[in-house]
Amino acid sequence: MNPFDFTQVLTQAVDELSDCADMKDLFHQHRQGDPLPSGRVLEDVVALCRAVLFPGYYGHSTVNSRTVEYRIGVDVERLYTKLCEQIEAGLCFSRPAGTDEPACAENRAKAAGIAAAFVSRLPGIRRTLATDVEATFLGDPAAVNCGEVILCYPVIKALTNYRVAHELLQLGVPLIPRILTELAHSETGIDIHPAAQIGHHFTIDHGTGVVIGATCIIGNYVKLYQGVTLGAKSFPLDADGHPIKHIPRHPILEDNVIVYSNATILGRITVGRGATIGGNLWVTEDVAPGARLVQR
Amino acid sequence: MNPFDFTQVLTQAVDELSDCADMKDLFHQHRQGDPLPSGRVLEDVVALCRAVLFPGYYGHSTVNSRTVEYRIGVDVERLYTKLCEQIEAGLCFSRPAGTDEPACAENRAKAAGIAAAFVSRLPGIRRTLATDVEATFLGDPAAVNCGEVILCYPVIKALTNYRVAHELLQLGVPLIPRILTELAHSETGIDIHPAAQIGHHFTIDHGTGVVIGATCIIGNYVKLYQGVTLGAKSFPLDADGHPIKHIPRHPILEDNVIVYSNATILGRITVGRGATIGGNLWVTEDVAPGARLVQR
Amino acid sequence: MNPFDFTQVLTQAVDELSDCADMKDLFHQHRQGDPLPSGRVLEDVVALCRAVLFPGYYGHSTVNSRTVEYRIGVDVERLYTKLCEQIEAGLCFSRPAGTDEPACAENRAKAAGIAAAFVSRLPGIRRTLATDVEATFLGDPAAVNCGEVILCYPVIKALTNYRVAHELLQLGVPLIPRILTELAHSETGIDIHPAAQIGHHFTIDHGTGVVIGATCIIGNYVKLYQGVTLGAKSFPLDADGHPIKHIPRHPILEDNVIVYSNATILGRITVGRGATIGGNLWVTEDVAPGARLVQR
Amino acid sequence: MNPFDFTQVLTQAVDELSDCADMKDLFHQHRQGDPLPSGRVLEDVVALCRAVLFPGYYGHSTVNSRTVEYRIGVDVERLYTKLCEQIEAGLCFSRPAGTDEPACAENRAKAAGIAAAFVSRLPGIRRTLATDVEATFLGDPAAVNCGEVILCYPVIKALTNYRVAHELLQLGVPLIPRILTELAHSETGIDIHPAAQIGHHFTIDHGTGVVIGATCIIGNYVKLYQGVTLGAKSFPLDADGHPIKHIPRHPILEDNVIVYSNATILGRITVGRGATIGGNLWVTEDVAPGARLVQR
Amino acid sequence: MNPFDFTQVLTQAVDELSDCADMKDLFHQHRQGDPLPSGRVLEDVVALCRAVLFPGYYGHSTVNSRTVEYRIGVDVERLYTKLCEQIEAGLCFSRPAGTDEPACAENRAKAAGIAAAFVSRLPGIRRTLATDVEATFLGDPAAVNCGEVILCYPVIKALTNYRVAHELLQLGVPLIPRILTELAHSETGIDIHPAAQIGHHFTIDHGTGVVIGATCIIGNYVKLYQGVTLGAKSFPLDADGHPIKHIPRHPILEDNVIVYSNATILGRITVGRGATIGGNLWVTEDVAPGARLVQR
């Protein structure tokens, strides 16, 4: 083929690809003035959260006890600005198609309020993450110190994203929380739905392949290994054959449960306090407190 | 050791490391004028494909129904230019060592032809991906809308790369398709060989750890969960003890099959229409249509 | 909420987040003049190692037999400079809190010495990686040639990081080796502890989800598939309930062992020469040489 | 000095430097939500204007007659978005200190209106710039073709910025036009105030050191050489000793005037049609049409 | 104006701006496969030339006597690659409109030959620049050492670009040499036409505003100060009123001439050996050897 014929190929392909009627759900029409959800800006949001929550470990910053206030002040302020934009983007993106104009100014104000509320919850998020760091350090003989855990262990990255995303979801932010947890999923192989509820002193070893579903409830002092699935067994369909939303369908893990690698726990069952699930198991029924299941 | 002695260490190490006779297969000698395969340029190719296939979702573009043609026009044109270069790079890179000069100009023309053919197939790729988006949305109660699926779900990213790579492979492009699917593998943990054949309405939930081998044949409306392997059980060796290429050695999944998390299906077996494979299973023999296998 | 009230929210959150007493282990205080461990610089280190070890494949360089010495010379020199900084950063970062000043100049000299020693070991690292490339190519019928293996296969990326990190760890570098292997973990889903000992002609197919623990000993000609765990079964605690460090607790795999996907091998057990472990198995006891375990 | 004492130096300097009372005019307090004037975004604006006005010369774009519409469509759309932001930033930045809230939403709407009006004037700007290109080409024996003039000659860059800035100033945009002409001043050494009025077929040879004041009026077919000043001789002060604004104080150059290098023409004088001013002259009185002034 | 009407404004402006008939010389139509002249790539070319010509001063490289060969080897190789592309771009860009296809492959080969010839002239360029550095250092009491001259003095940057561009022009490269000297013009305010002929031990103090025309001939040991113009007084027009190309119209400065700041020397006159021209003078007639002109 003569490369100079490409212009014709191009214009025809562009015509087909630009046919709006044909695209339907695959095309998101932008409304003038709306900010856009941006994976790149949200990576900055994550980086700023990590810098603020673990000063001196993230952010490549040379902080000490006297200068840490400057650094955190600037980072929180930048975090707030980026969050305002992205929360507004999430609100706009999820707006039903026919909605009229004024919603936009409302979204801006609403986003600013949510971002401020989130900022005020950051100290609480740090307190919980401190317990996760402690549990991770105490749970791994190979861990040299807490610094190594914070800098190197994927679980801390995944939990930071999850705890931030969970807080935003609770504050009513659409779409953005899920993008945040997917960023961690891509980075660590750990897939935690932002709607899951997870207690303190939680840890995951190695982590690749872990899945924690949207309606999971996980207690305190729980430990998972790589490849563990806390999933749904099946889900009821509505009259149209579509899955019904918001039905509890993932497991409850009570305090002090341990689940070994590649175990699969499915459905709204309860794994009782202190139970241990062996690796590569397939569990679809309640497990008694203190039980120890292993592969035969 | 005195750091000022480093120059000697350096020159000796460089001498050893530059010894061509010693390197053999580890050294790719470049021929003047050949373009190079570039992971970074191919990331741009992926980004452009996503922007063109899902306008308004990828590409950070503020498109609406009247401006979408401009945007797609520019993106397709840039995609074509980058593809020409990378396809040519693939052709050059895979050229046998002793090949003589004229091949180069031929490769350039051949690459331009392939790139144009690929562009003309983009509308078809979008039509198939639309079915994958639909299957993903309908298959997950946690999915809020198609927009969330397109923006957040790893499976859509992995399938976009796969469907693009598969098309390029069918057009005779060496090396590049595999780099494209490995980019998705690194991003999502989903490893689909570009030579695999996959029908429409395909989806994978969560996805980390999924492996789909080169000679797999997957029907329509198939769903996999995380950690599923569709692999080879063993492979015959030739007289030199090297594995024989191009022998069908991966499973066939017929329409409407579901495979749960961490199941391993190996060898050229057939999983019949509508069968369900439970999690953590090890399957090496044919499965009857409609069968339901679970871990005992 | 009025967005103009945010300044008050900000200052209060900053006050809380800057409270050093409250942060303890989550805050790394920087000492004037110390370099910082940097994931980004270490990504450069990895890129330079790959460029030096596999010239023409990595580094986007147009080398041929007459120019390869220039390129390797420059890259090794840059690698050395970046390593000096990062090794020093690792030494400083891991220094006990109360240590006094002079250590710093010592760390600089020590880091330069280690970096030079590392450079002199690069040819040896390449010789071992050449066997891994060979094993990977011979073990996969889908592999077209060694070039494809080097460019596309995650195992080569993961092993390059591991073999570099292992060498640095043996030279006494703290923290940095673990960051290097975690970079590969994030990129490939393969998690190899830098302290593990691994022979030549080693390969991993696909790789996502593989875990190789710190005290593993792996012989020559060993092959793993995706999702394989070589982990610890349990670990003894000291009087304070903390896990005791440095106890051998991961498996020994002798020469020519093959482990199929998602198998879990736990504890200081020995898998004998030439044994084969089937997929999805849970193995916690010694396996005899030549044995073939499969899921029932 | 002991470097560890720096923290004290730092905190004291920061205290002094943050004292708002002390800073007055040197500190611009930001109001939540206002966009900021950005030299970097305005460089993008300039780049987009150049790409749209001279397609194929700027913007590194591979346009031809069939694809130029896509490219211009995308570039104009991006230009509009960036202009909206920067015009709003200019309006906000120039708002008197005590102004109350609602102005902000008004500024946003006003900025969008101005940006749209500017876009509709782009074809006219191009028509004028085409005459400047022609005059430049015809006026320089060293010019090979119009392409060289557009790509290489500083005057075209300076005039593009000026004509864009002048249009924005006429549309009521504060601050931004001056930043745009200063970008060209820094790039080319040609300093044209955006308020100056300049006819068609205007050109400047070489250009470094040229100054064209705010109230200049320049006819058609005028040519200046490097180092020419069209300035103010003096300006009346008000009762407070401050210069009075908006008084015509710069020269009028009628059609077909030529001014040679380093000539200085000061005050509200008129240089008559077709006059020639020799180099290095100091002119402060009217010059008759057709006159030829030279240094004695 | 309602911002939502912008789409209509946009489409109309795009239609007008895309009208090819209307654009004529302002639109450069790209031919598939041609590389594009790129200011950014040429900035890299300049940076590489500086790094190669003044090792250790430019290129941020940590070279010493044993490693300098690696660094120069790599930089020359990269310089060659970028030059091949840009020379080809210059040849393509300047090709008459109706030229047919085969020219393209020829351009590629021709560009490679020119780039190689240029590389072989680099040592000669360095020898001449060494004399310019010496003249600059000896001519300025404020100069601390040659290092300061090389790193800080604009004249060295301008002369490096000029001597590189002059060599390329002599080798028959269109367009690119002029872009190179304009890069220096923008950076330093010194405007030297690449066709000018300049001897060794040449220097310019400060330099802003200096103009050296295309047909200038400058001897050895010449020194100019800022603001000096060596220009054309007038130029004959052809029958169409267009200036006639290639006529000598700029001054000849013999050896050891000094010209002080802001002097203007116009026309094909000769300033004799050892003459001194005072500042702010306007010179349009021959100056005798050894003469000293000053402003009265």
Place this chain on the structure above:
Amino acid sequence: MNPFDFTQVLTQAVDELSDCADMKDLFHQHRQGDPLPSGRVLEDVVALCRAVLFPGYYGHSTVNSRTVEYRIGVDVERLYTKLCEQIEAGLCFSRPAGTDEPACAENRAKAAGIAAAFVSRLPGIRRTLATDVEATFLGDPAAVNCGEVILCYPVIKALTNYRVAHELLQLGVPLIPRILTELAHSETGIDIHPAAQIGHHFTIDHGTGVVIGATCIIGNYVKLYQGVTLGAKSFPLDADGHPIKHIPRHPILEDNVIVYSNATILGRITVGRGATIGGNLWVTEDVAPGARLVQR
């Protein structure tokens, strides 16, 4: 020429270009561990100085009265870190060739001390620059407000660099001050030697082509226009024919002097208080206080 012969051209050119004996002063040999002077880092230094001195105008920062302390704290800390490195680089770069090792650690400590001293002088620098801003605003009828002056006027950029560089020079820093003023020279066309002494309320209108020599002494309330040279007339040579350093050779301008565009004032003469020098003049003798010189 066959492009495949290039390797030979390359190796020969590299050999010639790497010949250390041949390069002498053009080659700066690097000593292991020394930081390098970096124009890019110094651009950051300038940007940080501007952000700290004019908060809200530079640094793209959204500061208000309550957050300004965070921002200035972080910026001063970053400024200090970068200055330490660059001051040390300046000290190392200017070290005589044969100097032995220990100097390096001394340079580090010395650099830290100088950087801290500089930081403590920043408030004083701001107080002086505030008078320059005021003089600029009051001296130009076209200036809308001080904000426009700070954001747009080249003189403020040039004076900021000069006042910073002058302070560093006084603190004993070699090389770096000159690079800083050359950055401003390139950006604004205003060339002020860092050793010049300049009083408060100083301003330059437009500025391109202004030169202020190293031994100039300028009083308070002085105003220059574009193209003004304050230079040396001639300078005595030593026995070797080299110019003698450190001799006062540039003009003294007393308080309230005004110099119009393109005037050239040369030699150690005194322009008396309140004198006015007209444009395009050549002045080499003392000017009486209150005198008004104009071109005849």
